[in-house]
Amino acid sequence: MxxxxxxxxxxxxxxxxxxxxxxxxxxxxxxxxxxxxxxxxxxxxxxxxxxxxxxxxxxxxxxxxxxxxxxxxxxxxxxxxxxxxxxxxxxxxxxxxxxxxxxxxxxxxxxxxxxxxxxxxxxxxxxxxxxxxxxxxxxxxxxxxxxxxxxxxxxxxxxxxxxxxxxxxxxxxxxxxxxxxxxxxxxxxxxxxxxxxxxxxxxxxxxxxxxxxxxxxxxxxxxxxxxxxxxxxxxxxxxxxxxxxxxxxxxxxxxxxxxxxxQNEIVKIVSVLSVALFPPTLVASLYGMNFAHMPEKHWSFGYPYALLLMLLSAVLPMLYFKHKRWL
CATH class of the missing domain: 3.30.460.20 (CorA soluble domain-like)
Incomplete structure (x- = not known):
């Protein structure tokens, strides 16, 4: 043009x-x-x-x-x-x-x-x-x-x-x-x-x-x-x-x-939660075993005892992480 x-x-x-x-x-x-x-x-x-x-x-x-x-x-x-x-x-x-x-x-x-x-x-x-x-x-x-x-x-x-x-x-x-x-x-x-x-x-x-x-x-x-x-x-x-x-x-x-x-913050949170949930999982796995001689199974307060133990095993690590300022 x-x-x-x-x-x-x-x-x-x-x-x-x-x-x-x-x-x-x-x-x-x-x-x-x-x-x-x-x-x-x-x-x-x-x-x-x-x-x-x-x-x-x-x-x-x-x-x-x-x-x-x-x-x-x-x-x-x-x-x-x-x-x-x-x-x-x-x-x-x-x-x-x-x-x-x-x-x-x-x-x-x-x-x-x-x-x-x-x-x-x-x-x-x-x-x-x-x-x-x-x-x-x-x-x-x-x-x-x-x-x-x-x-x-x-x-x-x-x-x-x-x-x-x-x-x-x-x-x-x-x-x-x-x-x-x-x-x-x-x-x-x-x-x-x-x-x-x-x-x-x-x-x-x-x-x-x-x-x-x-x-x-x-x-x-x-x-x-x-x-x-x-x-x-x-x-x-x-x-x-x-x-x-x-x-x-x-x-x-x-x-x-x-x-x-x-991404590091997300990985950190996931890692901390994984560690915090590991003890309750361990307790639940322990009392989920099918052995005949487990005295806790015959306790009348065995079920609340296991729940309390799982709760404490989850809360105590979280308090420790808070104290260390990892959360």
Whole structure:
């Protein structure tokens, strides 16, 4: 899919007609957003800018020299974007920015939510400046805001789980239902999501570091000034993501420790009850033997005597355990 935004008197507006027509794209096109483009859409965009756009294989390269390339008249920048953050299967995908003096081309094969939100904002309100750098600023800021929102949501969820884990009962009451498997799954998902956000922020930080000091790339002062300001935000978010990673590890250790303590407490109670019930069982077994000569069987108070003996053999160990603080 090809989205075309043109420069209309200095403002960036969405040109729906240019997307549907089969001829060349208008020269006033300032931003071309290609979402999993078809061959003809890629060809139209390449005819306008005058050079080949990065392919899926080139975007998947992980070497720094492949992700940041300065070519004659243009700069190729590839970052990792966070997608599907609201689902159980978040992913990171490569997003390429091709920046020229007159055009910005973005290529991605899954549409990230920040791109969708920014396109809607431009189509509704327009953009005050249609320069390629201004458009790139808006897109990158939308990506940063989206990642910040994801980290805020994860932090709130970790705080909620941490409060329950640290202030809950070791042995839960009957009225409390706690699914430890679900809790561990939620912690794992939070750690997985924070890890994806960290990868995305790291790639954005490297791109902004290049833009902030890219005097040799033909970038203007406004671009470098914006990149320095955005770099502070991205660096802060990246450090916050690392903090959340440590918090996930602490919460995981705390939850596993609580589960282990709860299991040990249950085993302790079962063991104490087994020991406490052993003497009455021994007394009952003793008087349940079928020997002919057992004088207690002929006592008139033999039955109460056996019951009392079993009761005392159960109570006395329990009092001893209480005295030793084993219960």
């Amino acid at each position: 090809l989205h075309v935004f043109v420069n209309d008197g200095g403002r960036l507006v969405w040109s729906k007609g240019a997307e549907t027509m089969l001829g060349p794209l208008p020269d006033s096109a300032a931003w071309l957003d290609l979402v999993n483009p078809a061959p003809d859409e890629r060809h139209r965009a390449e005819r306008l800018v005058g050079f080949p756009l990065p392919t899926r294989e080139q975007m998947a390269e992980i070497e720094e020299s492949s992700r940041i390339r300065v070519l004659p008249g243009r700069v190729h920048l590839t970052v990792m974007g966070l997608v599907w953050a609201d689902t159980e299967s978040p992913r990171i995908i490569p997003v390429s920015f091709v920046l020229t003096p007159s055009h910005l081309v973005t290529v991605h094969h899954i549409d990230p939510q920040p791109f969708l939100a920014f396109r809607r904002k431009v189509s509704r309100d327009g953009l005050a400046s249609a320069t390629p750098v201004a458009v790139m600023e808006g897109v990158v800021e939308a990506m940063v805001e989206r990642t910040a929102g994801v980290l805020r949501r994860v932090a709130l969820e970790l705080d909620t789980m941490g409060s329950r884990s640290l202030h809950g009962h070791t042995l839960r009451p009957r009225s409390e239902s706690r699914d430890d498997t679900r809790t561990l799954r939620r912690i794992g998902h939070a750690g997985h999501l924070v890890g994806k956000a960290h990868v995305s922020l790291t790639s954005l930080r490297r791109m902004l570091e290049f833009l902030a000091g890219g005097e040799g790339a033909g970038l203007g002062k406004d671009c470098r000034r914006w990149a320095r300001a955005a770099l502070l935000d991205v660096t802060g978010l990246d450090e916050y993501a690392l903090f959340l990673t440590q918090k996930v590890g602490l919460l995981l250790d705390t939850t596993l420790g609580r589960i282990n303590a709860e």
